[in-house]
Amino acid sequence: MGVSLEQRFQGCLCGLAVGDALGGRFEAQSAEHLRQRFSNVDSLINYVTDEIWYTDDTQMTIAIAEVLADHGEILEEPLCAAFVANYVPSRGYGRGARMVIEAMEDGEDHRAVARKHFPGGSYGNGAAMRVAPVGLIFQGNSEELLKQAEFSSLPTHVHPLGIEGAQLIAAAVAYVTKTTSFDRADFFSYLLSHCQSEDHRAKLAAAAKVELVEQLAKLGNGIEALESVPTAIASFALTPDSYTETIGNVILLGGDTDTLAAMAGAISGAYLGIEGIPARLLKHLEESAKGRSYIMDLAKRLFQRHQET
Ligand code: F2R
Ligand code: MG
Ligand code: MG
Ligand code: MG
Structure with missing residues (x-):
């Protein structure tokens, strides 16, 4: 049986959360160290x-999903x-992101912090x-x-490369959500058509050649x-046909393992659906107030919102 759109919504959010949570165990470790283990x-x-x-990857995704589910x-x-509301600093935020959210929390001029903390704004992921x-x-x-991906970036990331990174992941998720049989060349040409900067174009061209x-x-990692x-x-x-290979291969690169696996896991989950994520991995995802059940339910709410509009 084919993968339903609702299963893809669930696969995307859970694929992101599981990738983030597994990768989070190894953030900032080296590839050499991980390969030894x-x-x-x-x-x-x-x-x-x-x-x-x-x-933080999942926590901030939950915030965006809540806004989209409520407002469309x-x-x-x-x-x-x-x-x-979702901010828990111990989840491990980027330096700039932390300063911007704390400015929001304190009712300060968070836009000025986002513009000035890094020259030209943050190009973090x-x-x-x-x-x-x-x-x-x-x-x-x-x-x-592209517009909505930019809006979702702007509170913390005003640098064009930070925004474009978000637009590319949004485009990748959109593409695979509509795809039943993955065509690699078509995927990369779709992404290139959503990309302005020479920097990202060159990197995407290199990505298209990775076999x-x-x-x-x-x-990079x-x-x-x-x-x-x-x-x-x-x-x-x-x-494309393996969630575990997709997240596992980027975690073994070391570096920003949680974020690499969150982004790769979101795309993979949106393509394969929730059934593509091994049950034994999913069952270990935290079951806190905004844990596995909440995320599954949020995906359903997002799906319902999508069907209404
Ligand atoms: N930050 C982490 N992990 C390390 C800390 C975890 C630890 N447990 C702890 O809290 O002590 N992970 C998360 O951060 C990444 C996403 O970061 P984000 O939201 O983009 O933040 P930021 O600070 O805006 O940018 C990240 C870094 O990129 C460099 N950078 C960005 N723009 C720059 C510019 N214009 N010029 C120079 N450098 C720039 C800076 O080093 C920023 O700190 C994810 O990995 C997430 O998991
Ligand atoms: Mg993180
Ligand atoms: Mg930031
Ligand atoms: Mg990270």
Whole structure:
């Protein structure tokens, strides 16, 4: 039986959360260290025998999904309120993101903080890591998709590369959500048609040429959008039929493992649906107030919103 659209919504949010939570165990470790610990993806996946906890990637995705489920579009004020309501610093936020959210919390001029904390704004991957729900909701309208991905970035990420990283992940999620039989060349040409900057175009062109897992590392494993968004996209395109390979291969790159696996996991889950995520991994996702059941329910609410509009 085919994968239903509702299963894809659930697969996307849960795929992101599981990737984030598993990757979060290894954030900032080196590839060499991880390769010594885990000889292959299976040994990494089998390592999960107890509860895994998600990080800021999932927490900020939940905020965006809540706003979309409630309003059907990204609105600045509700989004900032949702970032604040979901903020738990111990989940491990980026330096800039933390300062912006704390300014929101304190009623300070958070827009000025977002503009000035880094020269030209943040080009971190924080906007890309949380944008997947935008791809689900706006899958049918490219222009709106790009605009809404930008709106979802702006409270914290005003640098064009930070915004474009989010637009590319949203576009990737939108594309696979509508796809039943994955065509790699068509996927990359769709993404290139949603991409303005020479920097991201060059990285995407390199990603399109990756045909072996060993070639993924050259795309990067860093905290900047440009050093992680094309890598996550390439990992999915390499193993579209396996959720565990898609997240496992990027976690074994080391570096920003939670975010690489969150982005790759969101795309993979949107393609394969919730059934594509091994039940034994999903069952270990934290069952806190906004844990597995909440995320599943949020995906249903998002799906209902999508059907209404
Ligand atoms: N930050 C982490 N993990 C490390 C800390 C976890 C630890 N447990 C703890 O809290 O102590 N992970 C999360 O951060 C990444 C997303 O970051 P985001 O939201 O983009 O934040 P930020 O600060 O805006 O950007 C990240 C870094 O990129 C560099 N950078 C960005 N723009 C820059 C610019 N214009 N010039 C120079 N550098 C720039 C800076 O180093 C930023 O700090 C995810 O990995 C998420 O999991
Ligand atoms: Mg994180
Ligand atoms: Mg930031
Ligand atoms: Mg990270």
